[in-house]
Amino acid sequence: KNEVEQSPQNLTAQEGEFITINCSYSVGISALHWLQQHPGGGIVSLFMLSSGKKKHGRLIATINIQEKHSSLHITASHPRDSAVYICAPTGGSQGNLIFGKGTKLSVKP
């Protein structure tokens, strides 16, 4: 069983839609990262959170440590949001990232 499960694996949305990507993990963690990777490779760190909720522009990330679950929400989605979104909790004694397989989001105009 994977330590980090993301859903959905693929998501197609129309511009303007509200999007939710979910992440469940089975390991004990101290923090969780949400990352964005565009075609071509570069990765951008969107959030690092260990409790509650964080908001940055149209992006909102939440985490429930007791339920071992995190969500990434995108409000008023735009084609430029098209990317792979990766959930990556930090676990282990040295705080390594444990990567989910990613959610490929495509937002159509």
Add this chain to the structure above:
Amino acid sequence: DTEVTQTPKHLVMGMTNKKSLKCEQHMGHRAMYWYKQKAKKPPELMFVYSYEKLSINESVPSRFSPECPNSSLLNLHLHALQPEDSALYLCASSPVQGDSPLHFGNGTRLTVT
């Protein structure tokens, strides 16, 4: 623009070549990381340097040799690679190792022929 700079952006090398990948950051971060990413897969951790000392080596073959000459620079020396080593190599840094935000470079796309 990323604050972690990786060079070159693309590299094609033969199996007998020796080449190096370079990574640079000037944010004062004391932890630096090398990741390998195959197509449609998540990144895999290779090495972590903390305060210029090798902290983690994830059982990487010796044909990959990391080096951290100072707190701003991280190199990955490549020798006698195999075609299956073709991948995107990502460098990242963070203020300290562990629970701190990561900053990634744009990667070097390596092709081994």
